[in-house]
Amino acid sequence: xxxxxxxxxxxxxxxxxxxxxxxxxxxxxxxxxxxxALHVCPRCLHPQPLxxxxxxxxALGVPQRFCQDPIQLEKRFYEVSRTLHPDRFTHAGxxxxxxSIQRMSFLNEAYRVLKSSAARRDYMLxxxxxxxxxxxxxxxxxxxxxxxxxxxxxFEIQDLMFEDQVAAQQKLGEFERELxxxxxxxxxxxxVLEKSYDAKADQGVYDQTLLLELQEELRRxxxxxxxxxxxxxIKKNAHSx
Amino acid sequence: MxxxxxxxxxxxxxxxxxxxxxxxxDLGTTHSLVAIVRDGxxxxxxxPLGQRLVPSVVSLKExxxxxxxxxxxxxxxxxxxxxxxxxxxxxxxxxxxxxxAIAHTLPYEIVPHSEGVVRVQLGEHxxxxxxxxxxxxxxxxxxxxxxxxEEVTQAVITxxxxxxxxxxxxxRTAGRLAGLDVLRMINEPTAASLAxxxxxxxxxxxxxxxxxxGTFDFSLLKLHDGIFEVLATRxxxxxxxxxLDQAIAQKMAQVIHSRLGIDPYQDLKTKxxxxxxxxxxxxxxxxxxxxxxxxxxxxxxxFEYAWSLEEFEALVRPILARTYEPCxxxxxxxxxxxxxxxxxxxxxxxxxxxxVKKMAEExxxxxxNTSVHPxxxxxxGAAIQADILSGKNRDLLLLDVVPLxxxxxxxxxxxxxxxxxxxxxxxxxxxxxxxxxxxxxxVDIHVLQGERERVEExxxxxxxxxxxxxxxxxxxxxxxxxxxxxxxxxxxxSAKDLRLGHEQSIEVKPTYGLTDQEVERMLQSGLDFAQxxxxxxxxxxxxxxxxxxxxxxEKSWDDAKSLLAPEELEQVKKSLNRLKQAVKAxxxxxxxxxxxxxxxxxxxxxxxxxxxxxxSSQNS
Numbered sequence: 001x002x003x004x005x006x007x008x009x010x011x012x013x014x015x016x017x018x019x020x021x022x023x024x025x026x027x028x029x030x031x032x033x034x035x036x037a038l039h040v041c042p043r044c045l046h047p048q049p050l051x052x053x054x055x056x057x058x059a060l061g062v063p064q065r066f067c068q069d070p071i072q073l074e075k076r077f078y079e080v081s082r083t084l085h086p087d088r089f090t091h092a093g094x095x096x097x098x099x100s101i102q103r104m105s106f107l108n109e110a111y112r113v114l115k116s117s118a119a120r121r122d123y124m125l126x127x128x129x130x131x132x133x134x135x136x137x138x139x140x141x142x143x144x145x146x147x148x149x150x151x152x153x154x155f156e157i158q159d160l161m162f163e164d165q166v167a168a169q170q171k172l173g174e175f176e177r178e179l180x181x182x183x184x185x186x187x188x189x190x191x192v193l194e195k196s197y198d199a200k201a202d203q204g205v206y207d208q209t210l211l212l213e214l215q216e217e218l219r220r221x222x223x224x225x226x227x228x229x230x231x232x233x234i235k236k237n238a239h240s241x
Numbered sequence: 242m243x244x245x246x247x248x249x250x251x252x253x254x255x256x257x258x259x260x261x262x263x264x265x266x267d268l269g270t271t272h273s274l275v276a277i278v279r280d281g282x283x284x285x286x287x288x289p290l291g292q293r294l295v296p297s298v299v300s301l302k303e304x305x306x307x308x309x310x311x312x313x314x315x316x317x318x319x320x321x322x323x324x325x326x327x328x329x330x331x332x333x334x335x336x337x338x339x340x341x342a343i344a345h346t347l348p349y350e351i352v353p354h355s356e357g358v359v360r361v362q363l364g365e366h367x368x369x370x371x372x373x374x375x376x377x378x379x380x381x382x383x384x385x386x387x388x389x390x391e392e393v394t395q396a397v398i399t400x401x402x403x404x405x406x407x408x409x410x411x412x413r414t415a416g417r418l419a420g421l422d423v424l425r426m427i428n429e430p431t432a433a434s435l436a437x438x439x440x441x442x443x444x445x446x447x448x449x450x451x452x453x454x455g456t457f458d459f460s461l462l463k464l465h466d467g468i469f470e471v472l473a474t475r476x477x478x479x480x481x482x483x484x485l486d487q488a489i490a491q492k493m494a495q496v497i498h499s500r501l502g503i504d505p506y507q508d509l510k511t512k513x514x515x516x517x518x519x520x521x522x523x524x525x526x527x528x529x530x531x532x533x534x535x536x537x538x539x540x541x542x543x544f545e546y547a548w549s550l551e552e553f554e555a556l557v558r559p560i561l562a563r564t565y566e567p568c569x570x571x572x573x574x575x576x577x578x579x580x581x582x583x584x585x586x587x588x589x590x591x592x593x594x595x596x597v598k599k600m601a602e603e604x605x606x607x608x609x610n611t612s613v614h615p616x617x618x619x620x621x622g623a624a625i626q627a628d629i630l631s632g633k634n635r636d637l638l639l640l641d642v643v644p645l646x647x648x649x650x651x652x653x654x655x656x657x658x659x660x661x662x663x664x665x666x667x668x669x670x671x672x673x674x675x676x677x678x679x680x681x682x683x684v685d686i687h688v689l690q691g692e693r694e695r696v697e698e699x700x701x702x703x704x705x706x707x708x709x710x711x712x713x714x715x716x717x718x719x720x721x722x723x724x725x726x727x728x729x730x731x732x733x734x735s736a737k738d739l740r741l742g743h744e745q746s747i748e749v750k751p752t753y754g755l756t757d758q759e760v761e762r763m764l765q766s767g768l769d770f771a772q773x774x775x776x777x778x779x780x781x782x783x784x785x786x787x788x789x790x791x792x793x794x795e796k797s798w799d800d801a802k803s804l805l806a807p808e809e810l811e812q813v814k815k816s817l818n819r820l821k822q823a824v825k826a827x828x829x830x831x832x833x834x835x836x837x838x839x840x841x842x843x844x845x846x847x848x849x850x851x852x853x854x855x856x857s858s859q860n861s
Contacts, residue, residue, distance in 0.1 A: 101728070
């Protein structure tokens with residue numbers, strides 16, 4: 001018997017020897033200066049090994065902020081890809097090619113995460129050591145500060161499903177609208193929190209309390225999302241019946 | 242001065258091409274092509290007979306050791322259906338189980354080989370689809386070598402974007418068997434976009450609708466200043482022009498059956514004949530509004546049928562409608578709508594049909610772009626990618642994605658996705674495993690590809706065992722498995738014991754495909770072919786050198802009659818005849834000797850001719 005148990009997903013971080021203070025190329029020792037130099041030495045054009053704990057923000061050369069300009073991200077992604085992509089190292093030795101593949105994989109992941117506002121938010125919180133924002137924790141208990149009526153309404157609908165389908169469907173519609181309203185107000189709160197964190201960070205102040213508040217809002221949002229999934233399921237079942 | 246004209250091969254002496262050439266190959270279901278970039282422009286390489294397309298058909302006559310490939314094989318399709326195989330791309334990387342459903346539509350026989358691999362029966366011989374693809378690739382390699390005048394060992398080969406890992410592996414193995422180092426496999430629609438956007442004037446969001454002989458691919462790309470970024474890809478690896486032929490042929494078989502009471506599909510040769518006529522009908526409809534189906538039935542005489550455009554379109558529309566869903570889903574994947582697109586590019590032979598153009602217009606609400614050459618654009622794109630890989634072109638860069646999600650089997654027979662579809666490649670995913678039973682020392686890992694939840698509805702790529710795990714209580718060991726998808730879209734797996742820190746050796750047994758030992762054996766037996774190939778190349782080269790010498794002598798024959806003494810003229814004539822005979826036969830040595838003899842015997846003639854020319858120019 002040899003079954004598999006999946007324990008956890010590991011973020012893709014490759015551990016390499018730590019770098020000296022002012023970075024130089026591992027192969028030709030020239031100083032690594034310029035926007036793409038973190039990835040590829042501007043002199044010998046060799047891709048550099050991934051740094052220990054290099055962040056996605058560093059990889060794309062953008063400030064560590066919640067708000068990102070998608071056009072800027074794309075520009076940086078293209079710029080680095082142009083010099084780093086394995087297609088540029090077809091005839092290089094296998095070690096150089098491997099480094100390019102490793103770095104390019106990292107850059108691809110960095111771009112995927114930073115491009116999506118939700119994935120970027122989770123990643124920011126993870127970098128700042130504020131855990132439990134993501135959907136992965138899936139705490140099913142109701143977070144504080146959500147109207148109690150929400151849970152009550154939900155139980156009411158579930159009871160009605162067995163008694164009066166038509167009434168239940170009607171209630172379900174109302175309930176869904178309520179969810180939508182709550183969700184958009186939460187979205188707004190999240191946006192405000194992110195903006196104020198970024199503004200303070202621009203001044204050099206990294207406000208942990210804002211992050212904790214943000215985390216709390218996100219928990220609420222997750223709770224709403226799981227309710228929405230339940231609603232969708234009920235609607236789907238009603239449909240197929 | 243003897244009349245000597247060295248056949249000069251383009252590109253040999255220019256410093257730019259001193260590095261080994263890398264060719265681009267479109268290994269298609271019905272046709273294959275080879276191309277290269279010259280002076281920044283992709284060019285299809287032409288066979289010595291002047292042909293650009295090579296039919297992907299292989300024929301092995303009874304009692305003959307070597308297969309014929311291309312046009313000659315295609316001409317055997319009906320005459321010798323039992324010994325002729327076509328559309329082998331549809332069999333690549335697929336098992337007998339996968340193919341059982343379509344086996345009856347093929348006029349050649351497929352038989353199960355090892356687990357997951359089929360063989361095609363050609364008379365008393367049988368070959369895997371990989372070997373047959375290798376024969377086609379070897380033919381293309383030769384065409385390239387003849388056209389370039391040098392050895393070709395490196396290639397970029399295109400594959401349908403929706404090919405899974407097994408199909409990609411099979412293509413790469415075929416390249417290896419053909420003596421080609423496959424530097425990169427790129428997706429066909431992406432390749433087409435490279436040729437489409439080569440001049441960088443075309444920018445923005447484009448869609449590539451690629452309906453080939455056997456596969457349909459749909460890709461969305463962003464073209465920006467030399468970057469070709471694939472945003473999403475969808476497709477159907479069992480949908481193409483072949484299906485239209487099959488539909489026409491089946492319809493004809495039904496009509497024949499009802500009229501004459503005989504099922505023509507019972508006979509392989511008749512089936513092949515019906516398919517060939519069906520293909521003709523389809524081709525006629527790309528330019529005409531009616532087509533005449535005519536087939537010679539053994540013992541029953543000629544069967545004729547008049548097709549109208551309406552009847553044809555009504556028959557094929559439901560098949561072509563299957564392209565709709567992949568397009569819409571790809572747009573959804575990319576978060577785009579049709580109004581975001583600046584262009585829809587049609588690629589592939591069947592897109593010549595009016596109904597396909599109409600269909601594309603219905604889907605996208607705009608007139609599709611038909612400016613690229615539907616048959617050649619993919620090979621051109623492969624050549625451009627080859628140019629990029631050679632380092633000569635640093636302006637362009639392709640950023641592609643993995644078309645299908647990759648995952649592993651978890652409890653309850655479900656697939657857990659590690660790398661979702663449309664993830665940019667190369668990409669890495671790491672996963673930690675532990676044991677479920679005390680003192681368990683091995684873990685089975687089953688790698689899957691596909692979009693379904695249940696294991697059996699996805700493609701099984703590989704099963705391997707993580708062995709040598711420390712016998713610890715359940716849940717204690719920590720093994721990290723790394724899944725890397727390289728820039729070819731091919732999976733590589735490695736594992737590491739996190740507690741002990743050492744890399745584990747993993748046995749990855751491909752579920753579909755050939756084992757390393759099988760490939761080795763095929764490479765060995767392929768040496769015979771290689772030798773034969775070499776001889777053939779010498780022959781072609783010798784003929785090429787002889788031809789201009791013969792022409793030059795024949796051209797100056799009238800002058801020679803007046804300039805040379807009769808016995809000298811006789812000598813020249815003898816040598817000329819010897820060479821002409823030699824060219825028709827197939828000994829390269831004889832051709833070379835006869836060429837040099839004719840050269841020697843015309844030394845004086847050449848001097849006299851030159852003197853004559855000088856004299857006449859002085860007089861005038």
